[in-house]
Amino acid sequence: MLTGLEIEIRNVGRDGGVLNEGVGADYVQKEKVAPSGFGSADVGTRCASLDGDADRLVYFRVLSPSSNTIDLVDGDKILTLFAVFIKKQLSILNKKENKDIASGLSARLGIVQTAYANGASTDYLKQLGLEVVFTPTGVKYLHKKASEYDIGIYFEANGHGTVLFSEDFISRLEAKEKELASSCAGSEYHNAALRLLAVTELINQAVGDALSGLLLVEAVLQYFGWSIQRWSELYHDLPSRQLKVKVADRTAVVTANAETQVVKPLGLQAVIDAETVKHSRGRCFIRPSGTEDIIRVYAEASTQEAADSLAQSVVQHVASVLGSGNPQK
Structure with a gap:
């Protein structure tokens, strides 16, 4: 699912210092500037920032060699990326012209946000025909609501979030993959089922996990063939x-x-x-x-x-x- 990924790790703390000082997902998301250790040589490069306990993830790219300004790709856009990808795989599985299987794979896909989500992200998700619901601020509320869906996706703008799959959906997905493997192995339908299964195995459903989230982001970007700039331009945040x-x-x-x-x-x-x-x-x-x-x-x-x-x-x-x-x- 993911090939050719090279990761350069910076600011790992080997030289001491204060945890998260001038670095980390929270710093990048709130200050909207490049963290320490990033500069003119990184202009245009896809960069990710994790926080100290690796449960938050944001992406960014340095915009200019003469300043530390960045294009921030926050948790709202990570959520959007995952939603677009999962919706596409479900759409493939449920194509009406798919004559190789008796039926598609029904799934209730829910997007869960708080009021702090940028309104442009909510508008974009609704325009895609997705079900968007809101909870009070706090991961415990987001997680609980997301668990009510076959597939529930939640992220806060700060980069804390995950994708949840119900046990019933995973069971039906596994059965569908086996059916497709025997009837049309290697087809776009079978590959879509395999991709969704891979997501269920990669993402950490127990809690926000920036490392598994990063790998899923990279896999989805590779699937679509998108640069970080293309991803960022899915919609433009409201001020x-x-x-x-x-x-x-x-x-x-x-x-x-x-x-x-x-x-x-x-x-x-x-x-x-x-x-x-x-x-x-x-x-x-x-x-x-x-x-x-x-x-x-x-x-x-x-x-x-x-x-x-x-x-x-x-x-x-x-x-x-x-x-x-x-x-x-």
Whole structure:
């Protein structure tokens, strides 16, 4: 399934230093700059960054020899890559002109995201005809929801995620592969079944695993013949802004609908909606921190200026309703 892959490993920590300082998936995803040890010689090269315990994965390419700016390919696009690949294999298996087998292979494929997923990724996935659902923030919620599908794919933008296959689906897939091996071995239908089986064996379904995720990314890119640039251009992220504002009591904010709607205080959601509709492709939600008296604000819109303006406006409304200090990035 995967041939000719050469991997050069950097920043392995042999020289000491602070874990994840200036490197790692979290640093690359949040700062959107190349990690330490990458520079002008890497322009255009497909690069991946893992975090210290190897459960998060993001990709990037250095854009210019004169700066450390990058094109970030985050968890949303890793999810999209896997979804496109799996959907294609299922489509092959269920072609109506496939006369070599009595029936195709039914499967409920679900895409699970949180409200922090970029809206452009959600729009793209829905345009492909995929079922996209949302959960509250946190891997435990994503994983639980994904397990309800025959095939469930979840990733956070930070690169933490995986693909889950139900035992029933794996059993039916194995039976289908055997059927195809006897009736049309080597056909596109048989190869599609083999590819899906290979994914079930490669991906770590127990927990986010950046190493198995990296190998699956590389296999899928090789299958499609895509460069990292081609992959990145599947869709273009909407500009976004995240702010947080200190409040007297974070428990005063209660949310629903996977944290996208404010239930309490009454009237605050209407104010957020009123600000959001002022901006093209605007979207905004707030959620309380789980550990400190802070309300987190996420906003996105068609331009960075609009996203910034939306976030700042909502911060001011939150502050006026709940009392606050200054907004923080």
